[in-house]
Amino acid sequence: MKKFLSISLIIISIFILVACNANFKFKENLTLYNLNISYDEQMNKLECETNVDYVNKSDNTLDVLKFHLYPNAFRENAKASVVSLANVAKAYPNGKSYGNIEIKSVTISEKKVEYAVNGEDENILEVPLFNNLYPNDRVQIKMNFTVNLANINHRLGYGENAINVCNFYPIACVYEDGEFVCDLYNSNGDPFYSDVADYTVTITMPKDYVLASSGKQVESFENEQNMTYKIKANCVRDFGFVMSKKFKIKTQNYANRVDINYYYLNDDIAEETMSLIENSLAFFEKKIGLYPYDSISVVQTNFVHGGMEYPNMVLVSDDVKDYETYRIVIVHELCHQWWYGVVGNNQFDYGWIDEGLTEFCTTYFFENHSQYGRSMENMIRAATFSYTTFMKVYSDVQGEVDTSMNRALDEFNTEPEYVYNTYVKGMLMFSTVYELVGNKKFDKALQYYYETNLYENVNPVDVIKCFSKATGKNLENLFNSYLEGKVKIIAK
Numbered sequence: 001m002k003k004f005l006s007i008s009l010i011i012i013s014i015f016i017l018v019a020c021n022a023n024f025k026f027k028e029n030l031t032l033y034n035l036n037i038s039y040d041e042q043m044n045k046l047e048c049e050t051n052v053d054y055v056n057k058s059d060n061t062l063d064v065l066k067f068h069l070y071p072n073a074f075r076e077n078a079k080a081s082v083v084s085l086a087n088v089a090k091a092y093p094n095g096k097s098y099g100n101i102e103i104k105s106v107t108i109s110e111k112k113v114e115y116a117v118n119g120e121d122e123n124i125l126e127v128p129l130f131n132n133l134y135p136n137d138r139v140q141i142k143m144n145f146t147v148n149l150a151n152i153n154h155r156l157g158y159g160e161n162a163i164n165v166c167n168f169y170p171i172a173c174v175y176e177d178g179e180f181v182c183d184l185y186n187s188n189g190d191p192f193y194s195d196v197a198d199y200t201v202t203i204t205m206p207k208d209y210v211l212a213s214s215g216k217q218v219e220s221f222e223n224e225q226n227m228t229y230k231i232k233a234n235c236v237r238d239f240g241f242v243m244s245k246k247f248k249i250k251t252q253n254y255a256n257r258v259d260i261n262y263y264y265l266n267d268d269i270a271e272e273t274m275s276l277i278e279n280s281l282a283f284f285e286k287k288i289g290l291y292p293y294d295s296i297s298v299v300q301t302n303f304v305h306g307g308m309e310y311p312n313m314v315l316v317s318d319d320v321k322d323y324e325t326y327r328i329v330i331v332h333e334l335c336h337q338w339w340y341g342v343v344g345n346n347q348f349d350y351g352w353i354d355e356g357l358t359e360f361c362t363t364y365f366f367e368n369h370s371q372y373g374r375s376m377e378n379m380i381r382a383a384t385f386s387y388t389t390f391m392k393v394y395s396d397v398q399g400e401v402d403t404s405m406n407r408a409l410d411e412f413n414t415e416p417e418y419v420y421n422t423y424v425k426g427m428l429m430f431s432t433v434y435e436l437v438g439n440k441k442f443d444k445a446l447q448y449y450y451e452t453n454l455y456e457n458v459n460p461v462d463v464i465k466c467f468s469k470a471t472g473k474n475l476e477n478l479f480n481s482y483l484e485g486k487v488k489i490i491a492k
């Protein structure tokens, strides 16, 4: 009887798993990036070729395509700054250093295209098309380019321990409401916005480097000096990688579906970190929904901020010295695989959507893992206290303070103003919803919001609608009182 029961349970769980996977099927007919990258160690640059098989998913006919050139924010005399003044010394330990992207050629069907590097800050590549691109039609564009790396502890650049190569290639601007969304780089937040796409990437580098990346390595080749890795990443909204000669690696399989890779420089309790990663995946899968990819890499690297999320890969700064904070950063960044990775949003215009919900879900994780010594109540109380203290000090110095949240990154006056209104207040806003509707309805809302918006980009209206519908409560006024800065937050 017991045996029969357990066999039945196994069959039921397999059925549930298959059913779940079926619901989380990747989107098809996506834009495909075929990237070929070669790292030149002597010159600190990347020689690259990309073949973009772009599909017009809009209802409009296009005669031009636009791509973001994020590496140009790192060049000398750039209008945009990649770090706030307060972080300059930490980002550039060896003094100012510059990088950029040089577009060498753009061709369509072997014919040279008269492309232009435009935008307010040489941040946009415009590719005029020879023929109109009708809805659902495709065009294949080949680009050759060089990325020169700055000596900076940032998303793109080389540091003492590792080389971070993220936001490095021309990535298609999202086409929305009849136009391409083009934004300048900003030192606040993550100034990125993209659609999901399929990636096939080959990276060649000297043999003594270890590679961590988005996606999964499917092949590797070697010659006397170099290793070449072939990587596939499907239905993801970006691709990034990190190289280091100093990485130690731990790997583990999670639920027979996901390879966990932990690349670290210094971690005396790497085993415990691995268990934290596994616990995070399990918790977010249980509360939100299935992680639909087959790999996740956590990468400890030189990085000016605490951490940063990319599809299937998160960066954690080697400058986070105390393990308590390190733990929070890992959980936060992993949660971004759900909020940013699978459910995307315009991070330039509405940073609170992914950051606020990610901060709250991080608190939710600790509430359900008492072994880490944190409770939701304590974390919310600490956040409320720090928010009210910051606002008091800030208003004493600056006079009136704008506490609205629906602002683009360049509309926040300072980095702390952005952080407190996006992360801290965002977390407090979702915690108010949680308290109001209770954990069961809140979980239902997380799942509904996730499943409804898989691989899509959402806006504030979508968030409010989903949470209202799933909880059976009209939450429009509650959300808007926070977003518009009308709510009064009082320290408990």
Ligand SMILES: [Zn+2]
Pocket: 332, 333, 336, 355, 358
């Ligand atoms: Zn975040």
